[in-house]
Amino acid sequence: xxxxxxxxxxxxxxxxxxxxxxxxxxxxxxxxxxxxxxxxxxxxxxxxxxxxxxxxxxxxxxxxxxxxxxxxxxxxxxxxxxxxxxxxxxxxxxxxxxxxxxxxxxxxxxxxxxxxxxxxxxxxxxxxxxxxxxxxxxxxxxxxxxxxxxxxxxxxxxxxxxxxxxxxxxxx
Amino acid sequence: xxxxxxxxxxxxxxxxxxxxxxxxxxxxxxxxxxxxxxxxxxxxxxxxxxxxxxxxxxxxxxxxxxxxxxxxxxxxxxxxxxxxxxxxxxxxxxxxxxxxxxxxxxxxxxxxxxxxxxxxxxxxxxxxxxxxxxxxxxxxxxxxxxxxxxxxxxxxxxxxxxxxxxxxxxxx
DNA sequence: GCTGACATGTAAGCAGTTACATGATTAT
DNA sequence: ATAATCATGTAACTGCTTACATGTCAGC
Numbered sequence: 001x002x003x004x005x006x007x008x009x010x011x012x013x014x015x016x017x018x019x020x021x022x023x024x025x026x027x028x029x030x031x032x033x034x035x036x037x038x039x040x041x042x043x044x045x046x047x048x049x050x051x052x053x054x055x056x057x058x059x060x061x062x063x064x065x066x067x068x069x070x071x072x073x074x075x076x077x078x079x080x081x082x083x084x085x086x087x088x089x090x091x092x093x094x095x096x097x098x099x100x101x102x103x104x105x106x107x108x109x110x111x112x113x114x115x116x117x118x119x120x121x122x123x124x125x126x127x128x129x130x131x132x133x134x135x136x137x138x139x140x141x142x143x144x145x146x147x148x149x150x151x152x153x154x155x156x157x158x159x160x161x162x163x164x165x166x167x168x169x170x171x172x
Numbered sequence: 173x174x175x176x177x178x179x180x181x182x183x184x185x186x187x188x189x190x191x192x193x194x195x196x197x198x199x200x201x202x203x204x205x206x207x208x209x210x211x212x213x214x215x216x217x218x219x220x221x222x223x224x225x226x227x228x229x230x231x232x233x234x235x236x237x238x239x240x241x242x243x244x245x246x247x248x249x250x251x252x253x254x255x256x257x258x259x260x261x262x263x264x265x266x267x268x269x270x271x272x273x274x275x276x277x278x279x280x281x282x283x284x285x286x287x288x289x290x291x292x293x294x295x296x297x298x299x300x301x302x303x304x305x306x307x308x309x310x311x312x313x314x315x316x317x318x319x320x321x322x323x324x325x326x327x328x329x330x331x332x333x334x335x336x337x338x339x340x341x342x343x344x
Numbered sequence: 345g346c347t348g349a350c351a352t353g354t355a356a357g358c359a360g361t362t363a364c365a366t367g368a369t370t371a372t
Numbered sequence: 373a374t375a376a377t378c379a380t381g382t383a384a385c386t387g388c389t390t391a392c393a394t395g396t397c398a399g400c
Contacts, residue, residue, distance in 0.1 A: 206360095206361095208360080208362085210360075210361060211359080234368085234369060235369070236369090
């Protein structure tokens with residue numbers, strides 16, 4: 001899965017500008033994918049050059065003009081190629097877990113701070129995903145709900161484990 | 173957290189070669205960090221140049237020579253600087269969840285295949301982490317146990333959610 | 345008057361990955 | 373014989389991030 005695949009897939013739903021795509025990335029994918037403007041705009045250029053998407057300039061009142069991109073038939077084929085590929089292994093990069101591994105070298109106070117901060121972060125994430133569950137309640141597909149539910153259950157489990165550990169640490 | 177921080181931290185435990193470091197990466201960090209030889213060797217060179225580590229060539233019998241690196245006092249200071257930094261946000265990149273999001277565009281059969289494969293992968297991961305729990309049982313620190321337990325609980329929760337979803341899908 | 349949302353883009357750089365190259369020894 | 377383990381390295385590439393640059397309009 002590359003940035004271009006996700007951009008292409010996002011345009012399947014409806015024509016969008018780069019700005020719109022960024023909003024979708026933040027709203028929908030943020031917990032398992034990152035995409036910055038610095039990736040989106042050059043990718044849109046490239047995809048247009050390859051005729052996988054087509055551009056239409058939309059003049060707006062009270063707002064700047066928009067470059068609205070639509071996926072072409074060739075683009076749909078390209079996206080299907082992505083769907084045919086093997087599913088890539090999940091990649092997790094966690095500075096928090098790395099610190100846990102190295103926490104022999106820090107004071108207990110700091111270790112506890114790190115864990116408390118992580119619990120707060122994870123709780124915030126759960127809350128955000130639960131809000132999405134409500135907001136999207138209608139018009140969400142079964143498999144999109146899977147994304148949310150997997151995320152929530154994973155975070156909830158992590159929070160529980162961390163809270164147990166914290167208690168143990170404080171009792172020592 | 174960059175590759176160099178992890179390499180430096182790994183050398184705190186004992187002097188090691190690039191090859192040894194790779195083994196530790198695979199054994200210990202594999203589920204929340206990736207590090208290839210192509211990263212490790214150039215990093216060791218650079219760290220040596222900066223005098224954060226020192227090299228000793230160890231001649232072995234029946235095996236190729238080793239470049240064994242030890243962390244220096246300057247290196248320890250550099251690693252402590254890393255520990256002082258803010259903990260970076262966790263980054264997850266999941267092709268599986270992306271496919272879930274886009275699975276409106278695929279047949280149910282394929283969706284089920286993807287989910288079944290993901291459940292198998294996650295079960296394999298849980299098994300591996302549980303084996304480590306046993307193998308390391310002694311000599312593991314509290315916080316290193318946190319790494320394992322967070323990983324296991326997170327995977328177990330994901331497997332449960334996915335199995336529920338699979339059942340629902342098959343009943344539809 | 346200033347912050348924030350809306351909107352697009354580029355250029356330099358980075359932190360790696362991938363693929364290649366080499367070669368001894370050990371186990372099957 | 374041949375695959376796996378041990379061992380080190382480079383060079384080209386990639387896919388993105390960061391920082392910069394520019395500008396309008398709405399709301400407080």
